[in-house]
Amino acid sequence: MQTAQARALLIASFHAALAGADPLRLVPPYLPAPPSGRTLVLGGGKAAASMACAVEAHWPDSAPLQGLVVTRYQHSLPTRRIAVIEASHPLPDGRGAETAQQMLARAATLTRNDLLLALISGGGSSLLALPVAGISLQALRRVTRALVNSGASIQDINTVRKHLTQLAGGQLARAAGAAQVRALILSDVTGDDPTHIASGPCCADPSTFGDALAILERFRIEADAAVHAYLRRGAKGEIADTPKPGDTCFARTENRVIGGARQMLRAAVDYFQTQGVTATIVNEAETQSSQQVAQIHVHRVRQILANSGAARPLVLLSGGETTVATQGSGRGGRNAEYLLALAIELHGMDAIYALAADTDGIDGTENNAGALIGPDTLSRAQALGLNPARLLASHDSHTCFAALGDLLVTGPTRTNVNDYRAILIA
Structure with a gap:
């Protein structure tokens, strides 16, 4: 040869x-039937735009559909009913944080007759990174960069990010109230565990504030004082933790990994x-x-x-x-x-x-x-x-x-x- x-x-x-991992092929078989109420599409990741296109191509024209997804700069595609926003990866920026804030607000409007269709793919941890109150975006960027450079695993990095951001670790599912939640997930992590893909916005989070603190200590991360203070308050029970396995919000939530390696x-x-x-x-x-x-x-x-x-x-x-x-x-x-x-x-x-x-x-x-x-x-x-x-x-x-x-x-x-x-x- x-x-x-x-x-x-x-x-x-x-x-x-690549064709075998194309969301335009992988998404349609897992789309649920439209609910009696509204369908709101939210999500983020490097594949978010193509996943949104797949939903639009196969969703009935007569069924209500609207939404918002965020993807990496230069990864957008033209859509009709689902808005696509571009933001920074691997370090978060203001566009991603602002979009994540809008997602929380829109999820809060859903009712029992509605459906939240979450489109999740690798890269979502940074693209959907809305810092918690009291933590600046700059502080979040610094601790993220330090963790990446330390050799910490993606699981360790995401454990910290889940406790410093507002959508990760099941918090998007919790924000949806009484609505049904269906998360379609394209995996970029070994093992395909949904809680580690884009930090699991719709997955129960078994990790704790104490775990996040231990990771910073293990890798000798010199995070901002505000970061340490916030995590210590959480470890003392002064701040509500991410939703855990058994939380009532997951009784109406389904996470489906639709593709991977x-x-x-x-x-x-x-x-x-x-x-x-x-x-x-x-x-x-x-x-x-x-x-x-x-x-x-x-x-x-x-x-x-x-x-x-x-x-x-x-x-x-x-x-x-x-x-x-x-x-x-x-x-x-x-x-x-x-x-x-x-x-x-x-x-x-x-x-x-x-x-x-x-x-x-x-x-x-x-x-x-x-x-x-x-x-x-x-x-x-x-x-x-x-x-x-x-x-x-x-x-x-x-x-x-x-x-x-x-x-x-x-x-x-x-x-x-x-x-x-x-x-x-x-």
Whole structure:
């Protein structure tokens, strides 16, 4: 298989995977029947606009429908009945907070005959971040940034945010009063637990103010004094906590995870099958560091190559979300770092190609979804005077792949089910 053919195959597989996670396909089967009263659509996340479009396309024209969702800047789509607002991610801004305030007010107008249809996807924790009274948006941004940089898990970060914001941790469901609540959720977290996706606006929250304080202490987060004071008051019972399992508001609430990494990876398997290529899903939920996962995957490749009877070409697929340490001043997201580490571990091994990309179209903070490698990646980089090992050590993978012309740029995909990785053994 020639390099151009291998690259085209991998890129086409990524687009097939994205199609498998397309809200326009995933949302309609889970839409409830219209209620006797009004239907109010509220929600947030990187897939919020496409989820709203899916609702509009399949909701009866004769049934009342209105709403408001918030998505990341440049992730909007034109809608007719559901307004779409753009706001900041990964750190919250005033537009997101203002929109979240409007959502609370509108949810409070619902009655027993009405339906709150919540559209939830990854990124909603920041996009729907309305600080509690006494905590400034700047203070919330600072503690969020510190937690992200500390290496805290998304579960830990969201535990803190649930107790510093007004919609997370089941508070949107509580705001809906006597109305029925149906939350349709596109998962971007391993395990697909609704309470961790966008901080669970319609899910019971088992965590407490004390848990949030313990996380700040464990990761030595120097949050603003107002943040510590608020959480301490909550831990003493002076402030009402988020709604817990068994709260009456959840008797009328249903959370449905409608898609995630599994659908995305299965779509890729089906695509490769149409191309006569065997594809195997090795892990739907990778969570280790990018470099560790690269080492594990190269070990798997070597095992396959040691088996002379293995049919080729074949592809190893994986999902989940790897991590990258924050040390160093380089540019590059977790997928580019994974690929650079993979190329180094492979040592230019013949006939091995790979693609890794974030399904939301943004790898880290750059404008690329991910990148690609081939057998000549290291030699081409060295010919340009680059030192791949040094770039990896400084977490500067973007510089390497930009120089090689091997970045994968898709623009916003308007879905988000974490990362897609494919290793082609040609």
